[in-house]
Amino acid sequence: MRIVVLGLSLSSSWGNGHATTFRALLKAFAARGHDALFLERDVPWYRDQRDLADPDFCTLCFYTDLDDLARFTPEIAEADAVIVGSYVPEGVAVAHFVQEVAGGTTAFYDIDTPVTLAKLARGDFEYLSPAVIPRYDVYLSFTGGPTLDLLERTYGSPAARALYCSVDQAAYRPLGGEKKWDLSYLGTYSADRQPTLERLLIDPARALPDRRFVVAGPQYPAEIDWPANVERIDHLPPSAHAAFYSASRFTLNVTRDDMIAAGWSPSVRLFEAAACATPIVSDVWDGIESIFVPDREIILARGTADTIAAIERTDAGAIGIAAQRRVLAEHTAAIRAGELERHLIEAEATATTSELTSAA
Template sequence: MKIVIFGLTISSSWGNGHATLWRGLVGALARRGHHVVFFEQDAPYYAAARDLTELPGGELAIYPDWESIARRAEREIASADVAIVTSYCPDALAATEVVLAAPRATRVFYDLDTPVTLSRLSRGDATGYVGPDGLAGFDLVLSYTGGGALDELRTRLGAKRVAPLYGHVDPAVHRPTEPSERFRADLSYLGTYAADRQAALETLFVAPARRAPERRFLIGGAQYPQDFPWTPNIYFVRHLPPAEHPAFFSSGRLTLNVTREAMAAMGWCPSGRLFEAAACGAPILSDNWEGLDAFFEPGREILVAGTTEEAEIAIATGDDDLARMARAARERVLAEHTSDRRGQELVGLLEAARAPALAEA
């Protein structure tokens, strides 16, 4: 298939979780013989931290504004089998208009931020990527979040066919590697700063750091404010490109996953970081949310905490127990949560959505 995508970014992993996911998924699709054209607006903050300039197995179309790319977008969609618009695409509304008018392409919307989308709509706020007609015009709506979110996409936004397409990891990129002294820590956390993760981060990371000044804590990420509640034993490394993630995850005793508030409240929302850390052989401590046990078995493949005291118990877990847990989680990820596995799932979903149109043709 020829698949045209209008997304947030695939060229820069700075400050967003979309890029790494798309890289893994596009690579998986290319290995299956599909061709992807990815349209990305040339945002200054991504241009300044661009860590991918070519799309193996596809084409990367970086453009300054919609007017400059509109005609090419129409041409690409006219010859495409599938056209996908994603959440947080800055030109999603314009792209949707073109995609819904496509003469032959299966029309898909992929919401990688479903709880945030639904939370904004509940408050009466515009999303910037879902128009006044909702999602009724799409042949297939994919959601990064499962569970009750799928029902809300149907009832609130008129989606006709909905399916989850969860996060994943490319084990060729994220794998165990030699530890680095730079990333040594008793507890590490890799993630962009987000206000709606801050309360959980303070409970599960900052408070344990205050209570254990002899331990070393490490944060890697971007956009952290100056008033973040640092302590002397919390160290910081700025934005790390995906190539450095394996060393980060492989160097600490335990790494923390914290889910954005809206996503945790809705559940069924495994972050890409969960799968990346597990693929790198890192023992994981996570906040809790509905559906987590469908991806990892708490106590055997992952540790779970909701309070500072529970986080402290997890941090004090013995090395042998952590190592056993890390091995079990890595085996689970390699069996169920790779980019190739998600690529296979996506192709199946697209073929099922295309079947009625192909039958009519």
């Protein structure tokens, strides 16, 4: 299968979770014998922070604007499938171009589904509009559960399918060594996540001055009052993630408001941390129990006291191993690549059947 992917970024993991998701997925997709071309808009904030300029599992090319994208018309026209990702600059115009030119299956891969739906509800069509959704053969969604029915019933998608993030198990595994922190958090600053970070990490740090904490990720405002026992790391490249999790007794998962409201939206950080056998403390949302079993594979926390109690637990190792076992069985990139292949083949078959029916 030859596919073309137009995504936010493959070359740079700075300030986004898309790059690691695409890297793991396309690497595993290539291992299944497929060929991928990734087209990335050349923008300065990623150009200056590239940590994968020449991948060995796909072809990576850059385009400067929509006019420049047109030079890839032959590749898009001849591909078996073309996938457009969320947050692609001028994504609606890109969708129109792809849907007009592509000769194979077309798909939208939404790594931000709840955020996308919230934007659509308020008339914000930054990278997706209601008009283009029915013209994609399949809508691949970061979010499962009831959202899939909403995409089909309300927005007219012919096929909405869950395609959760995944983990490259070769890159994320326990590395051993000393535990440097009692609780860690890895994530770019987000205003709607910050109150939960305050409640589940910063306030526990203030209450436990002898414990060690760390927050890694860019764009945190300078005015945040970090306790003395909270270490700050401005940016952590994917190559350092496994060591980061392996050095953490526990790690924290914090979910954006739109994703909590939708439920069934596991972050890639959940799978990456679990693959490293690091026990996870997470905020609570509908569907999380379908990903990990609470108190056996994950610890759920609603407030400061819950985090403090989690840090004091003596069964951390068993929880981490149980989560790792679950992820390796259900959420590796190899498994997800197989799901992607199946969704694309099913969409192609459905489209062919529809064309034959219309012709008859």
